[in-house]
Amino acid sequence: MTFWQKIKQAFRSFMYGRNGADHLSMALLWTGLICYLLGGIVGSIAVSVIFPVIGILLNLTGFAAYMFSLFRVFSRNVEKRRAENRRYVTMMEKRKTKRRQAKVRFQNRKTYKYFKCPGCKAWLRLTRGKGVVTVTCSRCKTSFTQKA
Ligand SMILES: [Zn+2]
Numbered sequence: 001m002t003f004w005q006k007i008k009q010a011f012r013s014f015m016y017g018r019n020g021a022d023h024l025s026m027a028l029l030w031t032g033l034i035c036y037l038l039g040g041i042v043g044s045i046a047v048s049v050i051f052p053v054i055g056i057l058l059n060l061t062g063f064a065a066y067m068f069s070l071f072r073v074f075s076r077n078v079e080k081r082r083a084e085n086r087r088y089v090t091m092m093e094k095r096k097t098k099r100r101q102a103k104v105r106f107q108n109r110k111t112y113k114y115f116k117c118p119g120c121k122a123w124l125r126l127t128r129g130k131g132v133v134t135v136t137c138s139r140c141k142t143s144f145t146q147k148a
Pocket of ligand 1: 117118119120137138140141
């Protein structure tokens, strides 16, 4: 075995049974890095004493995120880490869907009037120029009048 193969082997056996890098750990790593850099920039603003204080807080936050990321990568409690990661991925996907839907609403704002159902807060739409219409929500069956 060459030296590098030995190193690889050692690393593989060290990582065995550990969580490894996942989406949440990578996000924490980036959050940590960005907070740390921002902390450096904000901390160097010499206008008021508040900026160095915020800078230090950002540095500490960044460091905590970085440490939590490392903790998660090397954690042996794989099941718990996977559950955390799943929650994080689900949350991010929901946000992505919300952003995509908001974009579609914005693109079609001249064709459709968008509004929320007063009963279940679901997004509904009517073709513009229809006047006052009685709407029945398809999800919760609430009826209400809506101007379009
Ligand atoms: Zn509804």
